[in-house]
Amino acid sequence: MVIQILGSAAGGGVPQWNCGCRQCDGARTGLLETRTQCGIAVSVDGCRWVLVNASPDLRSQLMQARWQPHPKTRGSPIEAVLLSDADLDHTLGLYLLRENESPVSIHASEAIREAVEEGLRISEILNRYCGVRWVTAPSTFQALLYSDGKESGLEYKAIEIEGPGPRYRRGHRHSCRVFYMLRELATAKAALIAPAVAKLEPQLLRESVQAEAILFDGTFWSHDDFEKSGVSNRSVSELLQSHLPILSGSLKTLASRPAKHKIYLHINNTNPVLWSSGPERQLLDELGIQLATDGMTIEL
Secondary structure, eight states: OEEEEEEOBOTTOBSOTTOOSHHHHHHHTTSSOOBOBOEEEEESSSSSEEEEOOOTTHHHHHHHHTOOOOTTOOOOSEEEEEOSBOOHHHHGGGGGGTTOSSOEEEEEOHHHHHHHHHHHOHHHHHTTTTOEEEEEOOSSOEEEEOTTSOEEEEEEEEEEEOOOOOGGGTTSOSOOEEEEEEEETTTOOEEEEESOOSSOOHHHHHHHTTOSEEEEEOSOSSTTHHHHHTOOOTTHHHHHHHSOOIIIIIHHHHHHSOOSEEEEESBOTTOGGGOTTSHHHHHHHHHTOEEOOTTOEEEO
């Protein structure tokens, strides 16, 4: 199994266009890496890919991934998109797939589909272009099929966790999030992909012990990221309730897991862990935890 990080930042990217925090200023001046909004690609053969989420930066990410079509042809290496939630930074890229020659295969929970369908009118719009094929993501391991119905060599399951719906559909359901377990049939090696986590729930802790790779929500370092970065935001409290901070929330648990690859992603622009020479990154290094970067590739 090959896992490629298409984008590693939280919504807005790094730098965020309207933000003058320390990290965004540093990214603009070349002191730290720029990052696009979070997206992940998984493949068994390196030719046909499954995406976990589709960010607004998807076009530029695909260009950087260099998945080129054959000369004098049109075709897509993207066989399916697995949605972990309905937030804009994970769904707006679906519109960018409208040039597909065949319907886009979107896997999601019923709650996520409802939010995206009613709030963003995904099917209504894409059906005027390439079309959409919805698949309800299973709660127990099942074969993950390519768009033509052939087996991908992967099996997967989506496990519901607590979390608010997207702001554009806040009141429709209490929970509108899942995390994914993807497992390669030939090797039985599994990856846990959870880019948005509000708290450490029992089902998340159980599955994390089984994973060879864990890609986990690293949105915030602590509850005072915004304050220390020199900016304020009217929705800070809401954001902090939606994402478990690294330092006081997930760090010890992630460090204790036996996974070979433990990676934080979905990094907010206010997170000081973005500084490669800072104490936050040093602590991750000491604990054997990586910080995702755009283009990072993992092989299991």
